[in-house]
Amino acid sequence: xxxxxKAQATRxxxxxxxxxxxxxHGLAGARVDRIAERSGVNKQRIYAYFGNKEALFAAVMTKVxxxxxxxxxxxxxxxxxxxxxxxxxxxxxxxxxxxxLAWEGLHYRDKPIPDEKEREAxxxxxxxxxxxxxxxxDPATAARVLIALIGIASWPFIVPQQRRLMLGPxxxxxxxxxxxxxxxxxxxxxxxxxxxxxxx
Numbered sequence: 001x002x003x004x005x006k007a008q009a010t011r012x013x014x015x016x017x018x019x020x021x022x023x024x025h026g027l028a029g030a031r032v033d034r035i036a037e038r039s040g041v042n043k044q045r046i047y048a049y050f051g052n053k054e055a056l057f058a059a060v061m062t063k064v065x066x067x068x069x070x071x072x073x074x075x076x077x078x079x080x081x082x083x084x085x086x087x088x089x090x091x092x093x094x095x096x097x098x099x100x101l102a103w104e105g106l107h108y109r110d111k112p113i114p115d116e117k118e119r120e121a122x123x124x125x126x127x128x129x130x131x132x133x134x135x136x137x138d139p140a141t142a143a144r145v146l147i148a149l150i151g152i153a154s155w156p157f158i159v160p161q162q163r164r165l166m167l168g169p170x171x172x173x174x175x176x177x178x179x180x181x182x183x184x185x186x187x188x189x190x191x192x193x194x195x196x197x198x199x200x
Contacts (some may be wrong), residue, residue, distance in 0.1 A: 029197070065122060145191060163180075
């Protein structure tokens with residue numbers, strides 16, 4: 001049965017509050033009572049909608065992945081791919097996704113994550129689109145390229161302390177961010193060029 005508008009609004013409030021809580025404290029450190037307080041929703045509603053904290057975290061991850069897919073779709077042309085690295089960098093600068101992914105990795109490590117098949121399908125789709133943009137037939141090659149491009153675009157946000165130590169106070173200025181973005185994009189283009197030239 002479809003949810004009522006009120007139930008949809010309640011679920012959205014819970015997911016928004018949970019995203020903030022998980023981003024700050026991770027899955028292990030997050031507290032259901034704080035999520036309830038942040039959302040203004042009775043704690044029992046969390047269990048009614050999601051069952052437990054782990055399922056709530058999985059719902060948050062589904063939400064943030066869907067948001068990124070809409071905001072930064074994987075390109076299917078070389079021109080779009082060249083813009084993609086900078087767009088991913090910009091997205092992560094204002095998103096909690098990398099923090100959530102880092103917490104998820106620390107929590108689950110090599111164990112299966114909830115909804116693993118759905119996440120795997122998401123990356124199969126992205127890899128297929130990237131293969132089209134690169135003109136390669138090997139999904140493994142496209143997957144390695146995707147890892148490299150996402151890696152250079154997201155790493156400064158996964159380890160902000162490293163960024164701060166390496167770049168110093170100037171790195172936090174708008175001009176410092178612009179220089180870092182330009183460097184990331186340039187290195188992304190080098191990766192793309194290597195593939196297009198058959199070097200990868």
